[in-house]
Amino acid sequence: xxxxxxxxxxxxxxxxxxxxxxxxxxxxxxxxxxxxxxxxxxxxxxxxxxxxxxxxxxxxxxxxxxxxxxxxxxxxxxxxxxxxxxxxxxxxxxxxxxxxxxxxxxxxxxxxxxxxxxxx
Amino acid sequence: xxxxxxxxxxxxxxxxxxxxxxxxxxxxxxxxxxxxxxxxxxxxxxxxxxxxxxxxxxxxxxxxxxxxxxxxxxxxxxxxxxxxxxxxxxxxxxxxxxxxxxxxxxxxxxxxxxxxxxxxxxxxxxxxxxxxxxxxxxxxxxxxxxxxxxxxxxxxxxxxxxxxxxxxxxxxxxxxxxxxxxxx
Amino acid sequence: xxxxxxxxxxxxxxxxxxxxxxxxxxxxxxxxxxxxxxxxxxxxxxxxxxxxxxxxxxxxxxxxxxxxxxxxxxxxxxxxxxxxxxxxxxxxxxxxxxxxxxxxxxxxxxxxxxxxxxxxxxxxxxxxxxxxxxxxxxxxxxxxxxxxxxxxxxxxxxxxxxxxxxxxxxxxxxxxxxxxxxxxxxxxxxxxxxxxxxxxxxxxxxxxxxxxxxxxxxxxxxxxxxxxxxxxxxxxxxxxxxxxxxxxxxxxxxxxxxxxxxxxxxxxxxxxxxxxxxxxxxxxxxxxxxxxxxxxxxxxxxxxxxxxxxxxxxxxxxxxxxxxxxxxxxxxxxxxxxxxxxxxxxxxxxxxxxxxxxxxxxx
Numbered sequence: 303x304x305x306x307x308x309x310x311x312x313x314x315x316x317x318x319x320x321x322x323x324x325x326x327x328x329x330x331x332x333x334x335x336x337x338x339x340x341x342x343x344x345x346x347x348x349x350x351x352x353x354x355x356x357x358x359x360x361x362x363x364x365x366x367x368x369x370x371x372x373x374x375x376x377x378x379x380x381x382x383x384x385x386x387x388x389x390x391x392x393x394x395x396x397x398x399x400x401x402x403x404x405x406x407x408x409x410x411x412x413x414x415x416x417x418x419x420x421x422x
Numbered sequence: 423x424x425x426x427x428x429x430x431x432x433x434x435x436x437x438x439x440x441x442x443x444x445x446x447x448x449x450x451x452x453x454x455x456x457x458x459x460x461x462x463x464x465x466x467x468x469x470x471x472x473x474x475x476x477x478x479x480x481x482x483x484x485x486x487x488x489x490x491x492x493x494x495x496x497x498x499x500x501x502x503x504x505x506x507x508x509x510x511x512x513x514x515x516x517x518x519x520x521x522x523x524x525x526x527x528x529x530x531x532x533x534x535x536x537x538x539x540x541x542x543x544x545x546x547x548x549x550x551x552x553x554x555x556x557x558x559x560x561x562x563x564x565x566x567x568x569x570x571x572x573x574x575x576x577x578x579x580x581x582x583x584x585x586x587x588x589x590x591x592x593x594x595x596x597x598x599x600x601x602x603x604x605x606x
Numbered sequence: 607x608x609x610x611x612x613x614x615x616x617x618x619x620x621x622x623x624x625x626x627x628x629x630x631x632x633x634x635x636x637x638x639x640x641x642x643x644x645x646x647x648x649x650x651x652x653x654x655x656x657x658x659x660x661x662x663x664x665x666x667x668x669x670x671x672x673x674x675x676x677x678x679x680x681x682x683x684x685x686x687x688x689x690x691x692x693x694x695x696x697x698x699x700x701x702x703x704x705x706x707x708x709x710x711x712x713x714x715x716x717x718x719x720x721x722x723x724x725x726x727x728x729x730x731x732x733x734x735x736x737x738x739x740x741x742x743x744x745x746x747x748x749x750x751x752x753x754x755x756x757x758x759x760x761x762x763x764x765x766x767x768x769x770x771x772x773x774x775x776x777x778x779x780x781x782x783x784x785x786x787x788x789x790x791x792x793x794x795x796x797x798x799x800x801x802x803x804x805x806x807x808x809x810x811x812x813x814x815x816x817x818x819x820x821x822x823x824x825x826x827x828x829x830x831x832x833x834x835x836x837x838x839x840x841x842x843x844x845x846x847x848x849x850x851x852x853x854x855x856x857x858x859x860x861x862x863x864x865x866x867x868x869x870x871x872x873x874x875x876x877x878x879x880x881x882x883x884x885x886x887x888x889x890x891x892x893x894x895x896x897x898x899x900x901x902x903x904x905x906x907x908x909x910x911x912x913x914x915x916x917x918x919x920x921x922x923x924x925x926x927x928x929x930x931x932x933x934x935x936x937x938x939x940x941x942x943x944x945x946x947x948x949x950x951x952x953x954x955x956x957x958x959x960x961x962x963x964x965x966x967x968x969x
Binding site: 323324325326327329331332340342346349371372373375376397398399400408409413 | 641642643646648650651814815816817828830835836915917919926927929931935936939968
């Protein structure tokens with residue numbers, strides 16, 4: 303289902319109360335003028351899955367869902383590091399590439415191969 | 423080239439042999455020149471024989487090649503029968519460092535520090551393609567392309583992953599470099 | 607007074623490269639903070655530069671203890687993108703090889719777990735010998751000990767040799783005897799029981815909220831297994847039963863994996879009897895592959911460490927985006943909650959029972 307960024311938290315809270323209480327993965331796809339963020343959630347009683355999608359323009363930030371799903375911590379940290387998305391609501395530290403200041407987001411399509419030789 | 427490191431040991435061993443023959447009455451000139459060369463040969467040969475037959479490796483298995491290192495130490499291909507026993511975790515007690523697995527920019531300072539903490543004489547074996555030249559991750563943004571950009575390497579073992587019998591042959595070649603020909 | 611200890615990146619065990627900063631109050635753990643990323647090489651970015659069948663050997667090196675499971679996951683995703691179905695006999699062949707791979711992976715876990723608990727190298731030598739016998743059998747079938755690359759579109763690369771059935775049955779009889787030996791060795795041992803019972807308890811609601819998978823989830827009482835709920839290949843015909851325990855401590859996680867090994871033996875025996883004759887070969891690897899029909903693909907499999915998922919957005923000849931869900935990544939993030947309030951010596955019993963492979967965490 304495709305929703306807008308403003309209704310993200312209420313929609314996820316409503317879904318998690320109606321039984322979809324297991325978060326499988328948060329990931330993103332880079333279409334060059336905008337990003338698409340996808341949340342995969344699952345209902346443990348009747349084993350159904352649902353994916354919630356939203357569009358982000360370049361430079362926008364994403365609200366955090368850690369009060370609803372506790373397992374979103376590592377996924378959001380990896381997303382902010384690989385795609386350059388800022389997470390509002392809490393302080394995220396880098397996860398996978400720790401000591402590398404000045405690195406641009408590696409998984410975007412305009413990552414310059416060879417930029418790793420300039421920094422760190 | 424190796425001789426100047428062992429001047430003290432050679433001098434002491436020569437002194438031992440000379441002292442033990444003090445009570446022996448023998449003609450002076452010809453015997454003593456032969457004895458000096460004989461003790462030098464015995465001393466350096468003993469030291470070289472003992473150093474080459476007990477190389478203690480330090481395990482440094484980072485990734486998939488570490489699975490073959492585990493097989494190398496277990497009961498099918500026994501590493502202990504040739505003297506490569508006691509895979510230690512600390513570098514102060516080891517001679518050989520076997521680097522197995524790909525090295526990223528975050529681990530590279532640790533590799534260099536562990537190499538400098540080993541006591542001389544020390545040797546390095548690069549095991550597997552990722553340690554030789556970067557391997558299949560050659561285009562990645564986080565990989566050091568071969569560990570001979572950080573530390574000096576003695577033997578390169580090629581394969582992905584190389585079989586544990588290849589590591590045996592590499593250690594026997596290292597034995598030749600350390601102390602002379604390998605006896606069967 | 608709080609003290610901080612650094613459990614540094616190089617472990618004397620097989621977990622890999624992981625750094626833990628532990629905050630202690632006397633002997634009780636207050637906080638554990640893992641630092642990861644020592645093995646990160648960007649597999650998801652590398653796969654965007656390769657044709658479809660060129661990155662099968664990249665996928666195997668993600669989890670190097672059970673490589674065939676990841677390779678099967680990726681090839682199934684590509685097959686679904688192109689609309690190809692595997693042949694009937696090929697489904698049975700893939701199931702048999704995957705279950706052998708699961709037994710080999712759990713045997714290595716058992717040896718490394720007992721290493722961490724202090725029985726230095728006894729159980730390790732025994733389980734490595736059994737794992738070597740399984741790897742020899744797989745070498746007879748596929749030609750290589752560790753990285754097989756034998757999954758093709760629509761089947762496998764080489765069919766089973768003609769005398770495979772009697773070799774496999776002999777090996778399975780031998781393994782059943784050895785599993786009985788392992789159980790008598792460990793389950794009446796007072797040191798093992800004291801170090802694993804009531805250590806690291808994870809309750810049912812916490813397990814679902816933290817998102818853990820695999821044997822860790824099943825040991826806390828949640829009855830979920832991909833082989834039964836989103837069934838693939840022929841698991842429905844073979845009457846597969848997931849193994850569940852309710853306590854949630856380290857002993858329950860050990861028990862789930864022991865029972866899974868015995869269940870795998872039963873599945874292999876039944877599959878060998880029901881396998882039809884015919885052809886199991888798939889397409890050979892070509893650089894220009896058949897045309898792609900779907901634009902987005904989701905595939906799930908039950909890897910030995912948990913549930914793995916691939917989400918792929920396809921382009922004409924290469925994937926546009928390949929997203930991998932690795933089970934060890936999310937199991938490691940639960941360590942912080944499980945280890946709160948435990949003693950320092952129990953940290954390694956908990957860490958060993960989660961069954962992590964660090965190249966799977968970092969990808």
